Amino acid sequence: MSKAHLELTGVQMAFDTPTGPFIALDDLNLKIGKGEFVSLIGHSGCGKSTVLNIVAGLLKATRGGCVLDGHEVNEPGPERAVVFQNHSLMPWLTVYENVELAVQQVFRKRMSKRERKEWILHNLALVHMDHALDKRPGEISGGMAQRVGIARALAMKPSVLLMDEPFGALDALTRAHLQDSLMEIQQELNNTVIMITHDVDEAVLLSDRIIMMTNGPAALVGEDLSIELPRPRDRVTLADDPAYVRYRQAVLSFLYEKQRFPGKAPASEKDDDQEQSTAETRRGLRAIA
Amino acid sequence: MSTLSETTSSNLVGRRLVRLLSLPNPGQLATRAQQLLLPLVGIMLFLGFWHLAAPQVQTSLGAFPGPVAVAEQASALWQEHQDQRDRADKFIAMQEERNARILEDNPEAEVRIRDYPGAPTFIDQVGTSLLTVLAGFLLATVIAVPLGILVGLNRYFNAAVNPLIQVFKPVSPLAWLPLVTMVVSATYVSDDPMFEKSFLTSMITVTLCSLWPTLINTSVGVGAVSQDLVNVSKVLRLSFWTHVRKVVLPSSVPMIFTGLRVSLGIAWMVLIAAEMLAQNPGLGKFVWDEFQNGSSQSLSRIMVAVLAIGFIGFLLDRGMLVVQRRVAWDR
Numbered sequence: 324m325s326k327a328h329l330e331l332t333g334v335q336m337a338f339d340t341p342t343g344p345f346i347a348l349d350d351l352n353l354k355i356g357k358g359e360f361v362s363l364i365g366h367s368g369c370g371k372s373t374v375l376n377i378v379a380g381l382l383k384a385t386r387g388g389c390v391l392d393g394h395e396v397n398e399p400g401p402e403r404a405v406v407f408q409n410h411s412l413m414p415w416l417t418v419y420e421n422v423e424l425a426v427q428q429v430f431r432k433r434m435s436k437r438e439r440k441e442w443i444l445h446n447l448a449l450v451h452m453d454h455a456l457d458k459r460p461g462e463i464s465g466g467m468a469q470r471v472g473i474a475r476a477l478a479m480k481p482s483v484l485l486m487d488e489p490f491g492a493l494d495a496l497t498r499a500h501l502q503d504s505l506m507e508i509q510q511e512l513n514n515t516v517i518m519i520t521h522d523v524d525e526a527v528l529l530s531d532r533i534i535m536m537t538n539g540p541a542a543l544v545g546e547d548l549s550i551e552l553p554r555p556r557d558r559v560t561l562a563d564d565p566a567y568v569r570y571r572q573a574v575l576s577f578l579y580e581k582q583r584f585p586g587k588a589p590a591s592e593k594d595d596d597q598e599q600s601t602a603e604t605r606r607g608l609r610a611i612a
Numbered sequence: 613m614s615t616l617s618e619t620t621s622s623n624l625v626g627r628r629l630v631r632l633l634s635l636p637n638p639g640q641l642a643t644r645a646q647q648l649l650l651p652l653v654g655i656m657l658f659l660g661f662w663h664l665a666a667p668q669v670q671t672s673l674g675a676f677p678g679p680v681a682v683a684e685q686a687s688a689l690w691q692e693h694q695d696q697r698d699r700a701d702k703f704i705a706m707q708e709e710r711n712a713r714i715l716e717d718n719p720e721a722e723v724r725i726r727d728y729p730g731a732p733t734f735i736d737q738v739g740t741s742l743l744t745v746l747a748g749f750l751l752a753t754v755i756a757v758p759l760g761i762l763v764g765l766n767r768y769f770n771a772a773v774n775p776l777i778q779v780f781k782p783v784s785p786l787a788w789l790p791l792v793t794m795v796v797s798a799t800y801v802s803d804d805p806m807f808e809k810s811f812l813t814s815m816i817t818v819t820l821c822s823l824w825p826t827l828i829n830t831s832v833g834v835g836a837v838s839q840d841l842v843n844v845s846k847v848l849r850l851s852f853w854t855h856v857r858k859v860v861l862p863s864s865v866p867m868i869f870t871g872l873r874v875s876l877g878i879a880w881m882v883l884i885a886a887e888m889l890a891q892n893p894g895l896g897k898f899v900w901d902e903f904q905n906g907s908s909q910s911l912s913r914i915m916v917a918v919l920a921i922g923f924i925g926f927l928l929d930r931g932m933l934v935v936q937r938r939v940a941w942d943r
Contacts, residue, residue: 414942
């Protein structure tokens with residue numbers, strides 16, 4: 324593995340609930356190299372978003388922590404730009420102004436006015452949204468708005484790009500289109516990316532590594548799968564590729580055989596027996612990993 | 613943001629023009645006729661009912677005035693205003709002539725022009741009331757919006773202030789009035805006052821009663837800023853002020869304006885009551901004076917004032933709507 328660029332060590336996250344603390348993550352360890360595209364996959368409620376929010380600095384781990392390029396992450400910052408599931412553009416600003424808000428804030432001192440303008444246009448062109456500069460988010464489709472969200476994040480020149488189910492709210496065709504765009508951009512910029520997804524195909528197609536998380540509560544890394552498919556990847560030819568099918572199979576088997584969706588036992592009802600059994604599974608899984 | 617809304621509003625105007633100029637199809641024509649016709653029918657029916665019912669109501673000042681009597685008084689009031697203004701002009705012109713003559717004799721002489729001492733007319737009273745309500749409303753806005761932002765942003769502050777808001781919100785203007793009057797006369801002491809005391813009393817009473825809807829709506833709007841947008845702001849490390857200016861304020865503008873419109877409506881209602889009770893110049897005083905006057909025309913003149921109050925209230929709300937359309941991004 325390449326030198327650790329981003330490192331999560333012994334991360335525990337407990338949320339206060341009326342029935343006592345709820346341990347969402349327990350002793351999660353993860354190292355990510357520079358330029359790696361990593362997907363986090365797991366069932367709903369397994370704490371994927373919690374991991375992302377800890378890296379983003381929007382949540383503070385109760386134990387352990389996150390180190391980026393040798394600096395501990397304590398608060399949110401533009402070097403860890405986030406693409407949210409629902410584009411999160413300011414509805415009162417145009418496409419251009421939304422990106423401008425970010426560029427203005429991050430590069431106010433380092434770029435001249437003209438450079439900033441060029442940089443904004445460059446990033447919007449990168450996501451093919453330079454034709455709708457003066458449109459408001461309400462006037463463009465969800466897919467287009469998500470492109471602008473990505474442009475805004477890229478415009479901050481982040482050292483890690485965090486994406487929280489970026490394509491989850493889009494229809495299948497738009498999603499495929501955006502995935503291709505993202506691969507193109509990734510090829511060009513070689514960013515470090517952490518992406519949360521529910522979609523097995525998306526994870527295999529885009530990632531260098533897939534981190535599969537066990538079911539919460541007290542979730543941790545179940546399996547860590549490297550995807551060694553040559554780039555650029557093409558979704559049509561890959562569909563028949565035996566390696567691709569094998570990777571896909573591995574993820575599916577983790578999600579639907581080893582980690583069946585729990586659906587039962589909400590956190591407040593767990594008793595000692597169950598806790599013991601999760602602890603056992605955890606030990607077993609650590610052996611696998 | 614202002615340039616932005618300007619372009620969109622000019623677009624809107626353009627689109628509306630196009631729609632007006634293009635020949636409407638029969639269906640559109642029908643809906644437009646309906647939009648114009650139905651309100652007209654309603655007004656006609658109301659006038660008819662009023663005309664028939666008014667003579668049935670006998671008071672010590674004669675029968676309740678019908679629409680015709682009221683219309684007559686409306687034009688009489690306008691005529692009085694014109695006459696008064698002519699007289700005032702003459703009065704001033706006379707003084708100027710006299711001053712010119714004095715100055716001719718003695719260029720060093722100190723000359724003065726006295727204001728026309730006549731009683732304010734109905735139109736003057738409308739002007740006074742409008743000025744007072746706008747001043748009171750403006751003061752209320754200047755207090756309520758920043759305070760609302762603080763209350764909306766800070767959970768602790770909200771918890772501390774909320775009970776006060778809930779208690780003061782339902783207080784009637786009539787209860788505030790004596791207190792405000794006493795406090796203003798005690799504290800606003802000056803040889804050359806910039807404002808009349810009566811103006812200040814009315815204005816402050818209006819402010820006290822009308823700031824609550826804006827305050828509450830602003831705080832709710834600020835509290836309801838989407839968590840995603842707040843997260844964006846955090847990731848960008850926006851400073852507190854930039855966060856308020858670029859995220860919180862625009863996001864809550866629609867709610868703030870809803871509050872402002874309610875506030876302005878309340879301000880107008882409160883002002884009339886305050887003027888009546890305190891005998892402060894304005895429409896309320898006009899109504900009260902006519903009531904005390906008790907002539908055969910008094911009821912008609914009061915009715916003119918009632919209609920004027922309603923119409924001005926309506927116009928104020930429309931004006932607010934126009935401002936909202938220019939400023940708010942969701943319209």
